[in-house]
Amino acid sequence: MLDRKVKIKEIRDLGAGNHLLVITSPEQARLVRPGQFVMLKCVEDTGGNPLLRRPFTIFNIHRNARSGKPAGLELLVKEAGAGTRRLVMARPGQVLDCLGPQGQGFHLPPDLSSRVATACLVAGGVGIAPLLLLAESLLALRIRPILFYGGATAADLVLRESFERLGIDIIYCTEDASHGERGLVTGPLEQFLRIHPRKDTRLYACGPWGMMRGVHELAVGYELQCEVSLEARMGCGLGACLGCVVASEASEGRSYPLVCQDGPVMNSRLVRWDIAPI
């Protein structure tokens, strides 16, 4: 909703190509709802490489150490290509163009706890980004979050301490068993759902397409509601280019909702999982 020039306060290397980018922007920080994102670009980059801004989920609201008031945004940026590399190579003090907060976050009505007792939060790699603010909001609504956090290897399980600090149950998974259980994160999730067959459980997933699809299929199998935080290539992040669509199960014919406006968080049953948007 706001387009602002913001300063980088800090960039922390988290290893394995992951960085925590802290930007100063109290105005934008005050507006954030869990699951929303910003579009970022270095102001100096006017030469066209990269040309477009890149979308990043708001991991956390950075708070003033003394007053506790929202002072900025914390973003988790994983190096994927030229655009993300450019951002993580930036230095504190450098100025970014920052558009946001954008999009629809998680559906968190005040009476959610009348229907939901347990929330299974499922993350693959940087898919962890939207889940911290979600976990905090769920706790505030007196809903119990359980985090299923998977990655290829231990180094991909970044920012664990932010969740451990909340005192919630966490199940870690790595494909090489370097941390937690071996295998994909959908394994322990299914085990949990089998042992606790309760209708007041809700699933929330963010990560690679295949992982989210797996979580969606479990939701269908166990007749649970599931919200996914989707990714798509974005031209603008504000609803103008119609580039960021995901194919949807519409009642009649095709329909292509915009990830930047109708999402990024969507009910998993609205998504056509046979058409990956990236």
Next chain:
Amino acid sequence: MKPTSTDKAPLRGPRLGVEIAGVRFKNPVLTASGTFGYGLEFAPYLDLNAIGGIVVKGLSMKPIAGNPPPRVYETASGMLNAIGWQNIGAAAFVAEKLPGLANYDTRVIVNIVGFELDEYLEVARFLNDCPGVHALELNISCPNVGKGGFHFNKDPRDTHKITAEVRRASPRLPLWVKLSPNVTDIREFARAAEEAGADALSVINTLVGMAIDVHSRRPRLRFRTGGLSGPAIKPVALRMVWEACQAVRIPVIGIGGIATAEDALEFLIAGARAVQVGTANFYEPAVSERIALGLGEYCRAHRIDDIHEIIGSLRDYE
């Protein structure tokens, strides 16, 4: 660049207004179809009153779902898109968007699309009676749909035919014809449109391109090919605008890779009466307002009273 030889500084601000087919624009900076939504999406980011006009997303009579994703991909200084004419339909536009646009003092141009000639005529007829629409822009140059549109830009005779028919279907509205760069000689198409009654030409639409993911060996876009836009296409666009300006007497509106006031000035000097800003809106939502302000600053710095002193002022080497 040499300042022009006016002795006195202009008393008021420089005059930036231009006229295209009887419609006044407060300045020659417009936004390009498909890159500015239906206009209102950008209201939070810039003063819509500060730009000359808004060309809205291509509209058909019935809503179109568009192509399955992925639809966009960034390339060197540009991007490929294959949106596939997704739009809400002309009736929904008029009911839901046009009233909001009427609150702004800017011009609204509607870009129209269709798969068959009849569909173009239907939407042109419908919009002809809609107050608040100031001109039509006939999109016969979109490369991103299986059939339609594009084939009216393969042969100048087809361009002539569709222009003449849409002209008749919508007698009230000025008709701009948007030309494709994916032709050998754009001048033939420019002349065909002029002869058939076009009031202005929009030059250019996107260049057909492609990108491949070497790991999966799949095209980056599900549609396989897409339209290239952004700074990468500016030199090509500028050359084609200049060529079109030589070929016709009707106004030409320059489009392609414009991101700064200097870019816009190049097109004006080449002969364009106005410009449209496209892809740059995506990464700088307020860019069109900044360009309009930049034109004013340029005129003041060069003691130019009226933007018409710049339009078509290209000089030759001695």
